[in-house]
Amino acid sequence: MTHVTPLKGARERRVHTGGVELCVAELGDPRQPTVVLVHGYPDSKEIWSEVAERLAGPCGLHVVLYDVRGHGRSTAPRPLRGGFTLEKLTDDFLAVADAVSPDRPVHLVGHDWGSVQSWEFATVQRTRGRIASFTSMSGPSLDHFGHWINARLRRPTPRRVGQLLGQGAKSWYVYLLHTPVLPELAWRGPLGRSWPKILRRVEKVPGGDYPTPSLPRDAAHGAWLYRDNVRSRLRRPLTDARAHVPVQLITPVQDAFLSERLYDDLDQWVPRLVRRTLPAKHWIPRTRPDQLAAWIAEFVTANEDGLPQPAATGAYADRFAGQLVLVTGAGSGIGRATAFAFAEAGARVVAVDRDAEAAARTAELALPLGAPAAWAEAVDVSDEQAMEKLAEKVAAEYGVVDVLVNNAGIGLSGSFFDHSVEDWKKVLDVNLWGVIHGCRLFGGQMAERGQGGHIVNTASAAAYQPSRALPAYSTSKAAVLMLSECLRAELAGQGIGVTAICPGFVNTGITSTARFAGVDAEEEKRRQKRTARLYGLRNFPPEKVADAILRAVVRNEAVVPVTPEARLFHAMSRFTPRALRRLARVQPRL
Ligand SMILES: NC(=O)c1ccc[n+]([C@@H]2O[C@H](COP(=O)([O-])OP(=O)(O)OC[C@H]3O[C@@H](n4cnc5c(N)ncnc54)[C@H](O)[C@@H]3O)[C@@H](O)[C@H]2O)c1
DSSP states (O other): OOOOOOOTTOEEEEEEETTEEEEEEEESOTTSOEEEEEOOTTOOGGGGHHHHHHHHTTTOOEEEEEOOTTSTTSOOOSSSTTSSOHHHHHHHHHHHHHHHOSSSOEEEEEETHHHHHHHHHHHSGGGTTTEEEEEEESOOOHHHHHHHHHHHHHSOOHHHHHHHHHHHHHTHHHHHHTSSSHHHHHHHTHHHHHHHHHHHHTSOOOSSOOSOTTHHHHHHHHHHHHHHHHHHHHHSOOSOOOOSSOEEEEEETTOSSOOGGGGTTGGGTOSSEEEEEESOOSOHHHHOHHHHHHHHHHHHHHHHTTOOOOOOOSTTHHHHTTOEEEEETTTSHHHHHHHHHHHHTTOEEEEEESSHHHHHHHHHHHHHHTOSOEEEEEOOTTOHHHHHHHHHHHHHHTOSOSEEEEOOOOOEESOGGGOOHHHHHHHIIIIIIHHHHHIIIIIHHHHHHTSOEEEEEEOOGGGTSOOSSOHHHHHHHHHHHHHHHHHHHHHGGGTEEEEEEEEOSOOSTHHHHOEETTSOHHHHHHHHHHHHHHHHHHOOOHHHHHHHHHHHHHHTOSEEEESHHHHHHHHHHHHOHHHHHHHHHHSOOO
């Protein structure tokens, strides 16, 4: 068995309650707001080590963790049966809260079963005035869950039946935990031995220092959490299960045990609810401690100061708030609008462009829109080494990117025979190689992290619409489209979505920078002006493309034509390709 991550600098005390002795650890200044972290199954308080250190250190909070009864270094109730009811767990929480913060309500944070029991604390009347806020991760209220099931059984539309079956399949382990003796034998035997490996390989939990040596005993005891509570509460959920505290719900979208749909009806139970979503698997206290500490500290501060909770500003705030989004070609047009849309949704934004000033301006303007942080990076996406340096810097300073938008691109028009070899190289270097570098480097980090994410590549309607005017440009975009499809297939198993965005004519600066092969400088200027005028008349705003990009990430769409003409050509390429080819022959050259 591997070693426990020690809680560095923690002060320990024992709290006696209801015939058990709880092991309680404290970090940070007790005069500061108190955060109580409650662990899940089959864990102990050490699951929170990295989050706790950040909350007590840089965030300056008073952090309290305890081993739930029967886990870690807390003693187990005798007999076990009936010793783990939600009522008894509530007694334990109140005893800990009274010991560590007798005069002030505490901020509660729960993961997995720690969250399931914390929902009880946040909804029963006897804890009123003892809890200032509750942050919930991967553990629903059993009462809300019971009502969720009942609502779907009462009105079983195909969608609702699908939701029931989806969650039913994810709950396989709950049925097993209700069987007698079997879970205990498995945990003391092969499952207990291979658990660290399962966490590393399947859940991508980093390091070899987890779980605790007491795992087989903890896991065997913890089976009673399920047996003492799940069946009875799901069958007869309490009707008055409204939260009397503000709640922050953090949902990892790759959770193998809980469907996102489980929280669809939550607003009816929680009057003050903030939703956050994270590309991650189940064990986020170990895999995303930075992000969790930042969100918990923000929520604690908002509820200590009586300030309004972070308002959902943009339409996608609950989906992208706090996430790290990198956009290339962010200095202008579609890239800048996309950076702004993610900023409005509360994401942290890295604006990359070869034009340093334009990138800096985007980052500067993103902050007042709602981005908690925004950085500018002047990099040419076609420069392999510069991109490698950028990827190293971003990972070291800002973290692994959650959403990558490979958008930088250049235009080139003219007949095939007017394109020089240099022309081809330039277009392919930026439009295709830029995307390859982005996917390879940032996508590689995403895959290695193992917690999911999303890659958006800006292709174009030109990817599927042949033309006499854009042979190199269209070829580069067709390649981006196919690259996106291949990568989507490859990364699907790792929870990383890949989208190819295919806009038609969008009113951006690309018309004044696009090159025209085979003509002199004066003629090129004239054609640029004419194209700019035409695109201006068409007047499709880049903000609409940005909106389509955010929607595509939320829905994990594969190929997204944007603008009516892009959708028409996409349909034609599938159903009447001959007509599209004929159109290409008669289309005027720009
Ligand atoms: N505007 C359209 O009608 C349209 C249609 C379909 C697809 N697209 C694609 O959308 C993307 C964005 O185009 P836009 O219309 O917003 O153009 P734009 O010219 O307004 O913006 C492109 C940005 O990319 C930057 N850039 C160019 N080459 C770069 C490089 N090598 N490294 C880093 N940054 C670089 C530019 O400095 C600029 O800020 C491009 O890939 C383009 O091909 C545009």
